[in-house]
Amino acid sequence: MKERTQRLLTRFSSVNSFLTCKDLSTEFLISERTVRNEMALINSFLAENGYPPIKTVRGKGFKLSLSAKEREDLLIKIGDDRTFDYYRPNERFLALLLDIVNPLNTTFLYEMEEKLQVSKSTLDEDMRRLRLFLKNHGISVVSFPKQGVVLQGDERSIRSMLYRVISSMTDIDALFRVQNPEVAVSALEQVVIDYLNPKAIGIITELYDEILVKSQMEVNYMYRNQVILFLGIWLRRMQERNTLSESAKVKNRIKEGPIRDLIGSLCRDFDLDPPLIEMDYITLAIESFNPKDMNNSIDWITAQLLAIQLIEHVEKITGIPFSQREDELYEGLYKHITGLLSRSKNDIQATNPLKDTIKASYAEIYEAVTCFKKQIEEHTKKPLSEDEIGFLTVYFSTSASWMKQEKRAVYQAVVLCSHGLSTGRLLAANLKEHFDIDIVAVLSSHEVSFIDKLDVDLVFTTIPIDYRKKPLLVLNPILRESDKKEIDSFLRKNKDKRRMISTNLDATELMQDILKLIIDSGGKVTKESYQKAEETFKNHHLKINTREIQPMLQDILKNSNILLNQACKDWKEAITKAADLLMEEEAIEASYITAMIKSVEEYGPYIVVGKHLALAHARPEDGVNELGVSVMSLKDPVYFGNPDNDPVRLVFCLAAVDSYSHLNIMRNLIDLINDEEKVKRLIAAQNIETFNKVLYGSQKNY
Incomplete structure (x- = not known):
């Protein structure tokens, strides 16, 4: 039975309702005429195996009426009927690639003709396609008389290429269900399973679930199998002694925790002793699929800026008021973008198996997100894939559905x-x-x-x-x-x-009144007490719009924290001078200033977020005592090393205590980043009163 016929019959075997020709045409991306032709093949198969045919009812569609036991038996028989007597083009491509990349094989093309059961001309075309594909990844194919065909290129590129090919060409979920004998896999998936070794994948899966899931680490299950696949490729390459170049820079950022425990267990089980650069590489890769809070990423401010801008952009394009449910939407986007930025640094592209369905089902939102890709690509320095656009669309689609x-x-x-x-x-x-x-x-x-x-x-x-x-x-x-x-x-x-239940109520004003009552009674609202109050409201199905509660820039930026027309010899002095204002009022420790300078030295001028504007920051644990903002204009421009936005004339310093309490401040800064004329006027301001009038307009009394 052909694979398409098999999939159509599986669909009928899994439902009790009617399926129309139009439904199936859209679902399987085939014409309605092809659907009817497939119906004839399916009914022949059913008759040959003693099952009733699929019936057609005018106005309703097609339906296969079977008992539960018949359905169970039929699904097994469908899997057993898949023919493996030849390879399709994609299967040949992957089989050829994995044969070449496997050092245990000596790949000679004349032998591959017989193995893949194709002619020399067909194999020549397959090799042309493979060479072109690999060239785009910076990898070349070289033939030697005794070694046969081999790959040459950077080890990181080869690993990333293998991950992309396998994740895009196969059903990853099926790869990790191989231990179930009743699950049928395609010839393409079987090629991958053989390469990765089912036993090794089983051990990786068991360790992943035992260590990461049971440790209560915030695991993103969307990526679980993709992480296991990446680990499988890493393990195979390590076993083959294909390691990263020792000359590469090692940041030595490996910390104790579940991910470190997972890698350590894998090394013990497979008797590996990887160099530090490999430990750093695989740690960063796994973390990029499971981004936690901002504490684990230098990109947290960038991710926040992009998440806020993306929400505003999609809301403007679609007209859907996403700001009404911004809390949940922002949190999902922020964490996803944090991971996206990290993956781009490691040349890893997540695969979205539902991207085509998402694109078709939520076309308006998908197109709106696509229009924002340039802003994201400015930070990743790589094309934003349709897979990632699909993921981002899901967050907006979920929010839109809840609003309806x-x-x-x-x-x-x-x-x-x-x-x-x-x-x-x-x-x-x-x-x-x-x-x-x-x-x-x-x-x-x-x-x-x-x-x-x-x-x-x-x-x-x-x-x-x-x-x-x-x-x-x-x-x-x-x-x-x-x-x-x-x-x-x-x-x-x-x-x-059926039962009746109550829905969430908007209790933002009630929350504000309670917080005010605590303060008026002589109490203090701490980060911990606020979070407990917020959690209590949510437990009682009371909705809070945290955007209305969070302070604005004008609530936090004091006149005493504004310096104008300052002279600084370089970017280090500019950061230090702006931050000293916050240290004087004990909002930050001296360690925070050191951390800000060290981050720029290590990761580059990422803090230059707009034309002539820098936003100096580090992580909360680097020495933040309370939320604070300071700003300084420079008499003479200072170069940070950002080719697009240098020289810097305006330096903000942000001290954030968590991921969310400063978001309204971020929105104010985004407005400023997008308004170059306003930045010029701020730089030209000669006194604090003028500076405030330009910065806030009529929003603040002086």
Whole structure:
């Protein structure tokens, strides 16, 4: 049975509702005529194996009526029927690449003709395609009389290339289900499985779940299998003694923690003794897939600037008021962009298996995000892939779906998703948008046991699981029209499970009144007490718009923290002089100034965020006592080394205590970054009163 026929039959075998020709045409990217031709092939297969045919009902579509046992048996038979007697073009490409990259093989092209069962002309065309592809990655293909065909190039480039090829050409989830004998894999996936070694992948998976998941580290399940794949490639290259050049710069930033424990366990299990540069490399790679808070990244301010600007941009283009749900949207975008910036430094591109569906389902938002790619690329210095645009679109689509929800839901359910928490949240938002469903929790495929602990009536999952305690429905992560019909039928069948619940209330003013009452009574609102109050409100389904509570720039920037027309011999003195104002009032320690200078020395002039404008900062743990801002204009320009925005004439110094309390200040600074004329007027200001009038307009009394 052809692969497309197999996939169509699998679709029919997995649902109880009708599927129309239009639904299938859109879903499988084929014409309606092709769908009808495939129906004939499928019905022949069903007849040969003793199953009833797919029936056509006018006005409804196609439907395969089978018992649960028949469906289970048919799915197994479909997998067994896949033919492996020849390789398709993509399969040949990957098989050829992995044969060449494997040092245990000696690849001679005349032998590959027989192995791949193709003619010399076909293999010559495959090699031409492969050479062109590798050239774009800075890798060359060289032939030697005794060694055969080999790759030559930078080791980082080869690893990144292998990761991109495997993740883009295969179903990564299927690669890591090989231990289940009932799961059929394609010939393409089998090639990869053989290269990576199923036993090695099994050990990596077990260690990943045992160390990272059980350590309660904030793991992004969207990337779990991609991290395991990357580790598998790293392990294979290390075992083959293909290591990074010792001449490369080592930052020696490896810290104790779950990721370090994972790498250490892998090295012990596989008897590896990697050099420091390898430990640093693989640590950074894993962290880029699981970004925590700003404390683990030098790019946290850049990520915040981009997240805020992206929200404003997409809201302007689409007209959707995303600022109404900005808290959740911003947090998701900020963490994702932090990881994106880190991955770009390591030449790693995350793969989004749902990008085409996302692009088709949320075209307006996708196009709006695409229009912002240039701003992101200015920081990554690399093209922003459609995969990453798809990920960013998911956060906006989820937010838009929640805003369309009705005020009351009548079912309580849990969503289980194998593609990651953000995709699971999108499915949850869509379920609540289109149906009377309240999603209590979104779980990963490794948290099935938690279902029993939740007060839910229904289970929606993107992967088949053996769970029979509550009604369960398997869905596609991005809802299709056929899925909506299936859900509607499922809900009608379980209408006795409906219940009434209350919705969140906007309690921003109540929160503000309580904080004011604490202060008026002689108390003090600390970071810890505020976070506890915020968590209490959320636990009682009371919504808080933190944007209204956070201070603005004019609330924090004191006149005593403004210096004008100062003379500085270089950028180090400029940072120090601006920061001294905050140190004098004990908002920061001297260590914070040292950290700011050291960061620029190590990572370059990334703090020059706009034309003639620098935003000096370091991490909160480097010596911040309280939120503070200072600013200084320079009599003579100072060069930081930024070719686009030098020379600097205006230096802001930001001391942030966490990731969120200063966001309104960041919005004020973004407005300034986008207004070069205003920056020029600030530089020209000769007194603080004029400076404030330019900076705030009519927003502040003097």
